Amino acid sequence: MKKALMVIIVILLSFGINVKAYTKTGHPDISEIVFKNKGKLLINMTSSELKDGYSALSRRFWGWRHYYMNVYSEADYIGDVIFARINRTAEPIEFDYSLKETNYIERSIKTVGSISGSFSGKIKMIDAKIQGDFRREVTKKETRTTIEDTSFSVVLKPNTRLVYQISGEALVTNGVSKYYIFGITMKKGGWEYIDIITVYYELFEETLQ
Amino acid sequence: MKLKIILMAMFLVSLFIVILIAIRTKMPATVTVTTFPQAYNCVGLIDEEDSFTVEIMVNTKKSFIDVIENIVDASICNDNEFLRLKPAEIKLCSEPLYIRGNKYFLYCFVFLIDFTPETEISFEINPALLQINYSSGAQIKLNIGTFSYYKYQSFGSAVLSVVKLRGVVNDIDDTKTLAAVEIGLRNDSENNLRITAVKPLDLNLLVSGAESVVSEDLEFKSADLIADILDKPYYFFAAGTVDFSYRLEPNENISFLFPLKYHQLYSVNKLGFIVEYESDYANGKLVYDDFTFFQTNEYSRKAIDELVFYTYENH
Numbered sequence: 001m002k003k004a005l006m007v008i009i010v011i012l013l014s015f016g017i018n019v020k021a022y023t024k025t026g027h028p029d030i031s032e033i034v035f036k037n038k039g040k041l042l043i044n045m046t047s048s049e050l051k052d053g054y055s056a057l058s059r060r061f062w063g064w065r066h067y068y069m070n071v072y073s074e075a076d077y078i079g080d081v082i083f084a085r086i087n088r089t090a091e092p093i094e095f096d097y098s099l100k101e102t103n104y105i106e107r108s109i110k111t112v113g114s115i116s117g118s119f120s121g122k123i124k125m126i127d128a129k130i131q132g133d134f135r136r137e138v139t140k141k142e143t144r145t146t147i148e149d150t151s152f153s154v155v156l157k158p159n160t161r162l163v164y165q166i167s168g169e170a171l172v173t174n175g176v177s178k179y180y181i182f183g184i185t186m187k188k189g190g191w192e193y194i195d196i197i198t199v200y201y202e203l204f205e206e207t208l209q
Numbered sequence: 210m211k212l213k214i215i216l217m218a219m220f221l222v223s224l225f226i227v228i229l230i231a232i233r234t235k236m237p238a239t240v241t242v243t244t245f246p247q248a249y250n251c252v253g254l255i256d257e258e259d260s261f262t263v264e265i266m267v268n269t270k271k272s273f274i275d276v277i278e279n280i281v282d283a284s285i286c287n288d289n290e291f292l293r294l295k296p297a298e299i300k301l302c303s304e305p306l307y308i309r310g311n312k313y314f315l316y317c318f319v320f321l322i323d324f325t326p327e328t329e330i331s332f333e334i335n336p337a338l339l340q341i342n343y344s345s346g347a348q349i350k351l352n353i354g355t356f357s358y359y360k361y362q363s364f365g366s367a368v369l370s371v372v373k374l375r376g377v378v379n380d381i382d383d384t385k386t387l388a389a390v391e392i393g394l395r396n397d398s399e400n401n402l403r404i405t406a407v408k409p410l411d412l413n414l415l416v417s418g419a420e421s422v423v424s425e426d427l428e429f430k431s432a433d434l435i436a437d438i439l440d441k442p443y444y445f446f447a448a449g450t451v452d453f454s455y456r457l458e459p460n461e462n463i464s465f466l467f468p469l470k471y472h473q474l475y476s477v478n479k480l481g482f483i484v485e486y487e488s489d490y491a492n493g494k495l496v497y498d499d500f501t502f503f504q505t506n507e508y509s510r511k512a513i514d515e516l517v518f519y520t521y522e523n524h
Binding site: 076106153154155157167168169195196197198199200201202203204205 | 364365370371372373374375376378385393395397430431432498500501502503504505506507
């Protein structure tokens with residue numbers, strides 16, 4: 001049994017299986033998405049919804065065809081807990097928190113199907129086309145490093161937990177695509193990108209049961 | 210004959226490469242820079258060195274602007290005030306931005322504040338111009354908005370703790386900025402404390418004490434409109450009453466929503482503050498280090514329309 005397990009692990013490793021943290025959204029840094037109006041994440045789409053998307057794509061001789069399901073659908077998201085500290089002792093704990101430099105994720109990309117891997121580069125072209133078509137009245141940073149001191153001192157009372165968390169607003173765009181060569185479908189799959197627009201930081205203490 | 214052809218081909222290829230390198234490394238004659246003016250603020254301890262970052266957009270990667278070794282000195286100043294800075298780091302901090310169809314590279318200029326007072330002090334510069342002098346003799350001078358700088362002996366308090374911090378962020382005249390701050394306070398002492406004032410540490414802001422409310426039972430999100438949360442019209446620029454009074458029992462823990470009034474509108478996304486209190490024994494204050502309440506990745510059309518572009522000869 002152990003040998004069989006080892007063989008399976010070796011096979012999985014040899015195929016380069018990428019193990020990532022599971023989230024309800026399918027995006028590792030975004031634990032929850034709530035659409036403000038209507039919208040649906042790729043992870044929640046049924047196979048028939050995806051099939052309808054593929055059916056909407058007309059055949060072409062060569063190159064990509066894209067079908068959009070959500071375009072810049074506004075949503076609220078809950079992101080990472082930056083840190084949480086628990087005091088289970090009988091004495092208050094004083095500690096200092098300091099964060100010097102942060103790399104923020106501005107765009108989270110997910111792909112499924114046979115387009116995975118190489119498709120991330122295509123997302124930029126899709127977004128440029130959509131931006132042209134929809135003419136959003138904004139200019140957006142796509143990646144960012146913030147060099148900023150974030151520091152605070154906290155006295156944590158016994159049986160309390162201090163949480164420093166981010167949430168925010170995002171735009172969700174997703175769809176399905178096919179790649180044709182001589183009119184034959186060579187690749188097809190679903191894709192989704194979530195643009196983080198605003199990040200809100202919250203610090204709060206809560207009493208433990 | 211064959212050898213001649215090969216040599217000729219090699220010469221042409223080499224010439225092509227040299228021309229290509231010359232074109233690619235050629236410095237443009239001028240360089241254009243711009244920045245979004247905002248409310249910069251910084252709170253620090255007297256014995257600590259502080260830094261702050263200005264994001265400057267530059268239309269080329271080949272210029273004297275972003276080479277730290279070229280900088281002779283830097284300052285924030287206006288006609289009356291002057292604060293010396295030490296350049297600490299310059300780095301690209303985003304993919305290129307497209308503004309009015311033109312490509313700009315976003316550089317983070319990190320400066321150390323070269324100022325070591327021995328007593329608590331506030332330094333408010335309005336308007337704030339960032340002036341950088343380069344070894345070539347070139348000088349750039351950008352309006353970065355306002356700059357508020359505060360130095361204190363210590364942060365925190367032995368009798369009062371901050372147990373919650375959250376911002377309410379609204380678009381005021383197309384400027385995304387703090388509309389209110391929610392602050393949770395806990396009395397860690399054995400005596401009653403009377404909270405008498407909450408003062409934001411930025412020259413553009415004050416707390417509207419009269420419109421502040423206990424927020425324990427309010428359900429709201431950071432993006433909700435302050436008028437909707439308070440359930441009444443709210444005016445950001447009207448004169449407000451700063452007076453605030455609340456008696457905090459020993460070990461009591463309570464959160465307040467403090468709406469903000471603006472003297473002038475600049476985007477404020479981080480803020481330190483002071484909570485002043487009285488007890489039976491003495492008056493005191495809690496100083497809280499600047500806290501980042503939000504960050505945004507979008508610039509509004511209005512902010513872009515109001516950008517001032519500065520063009521310099523590229524030495």
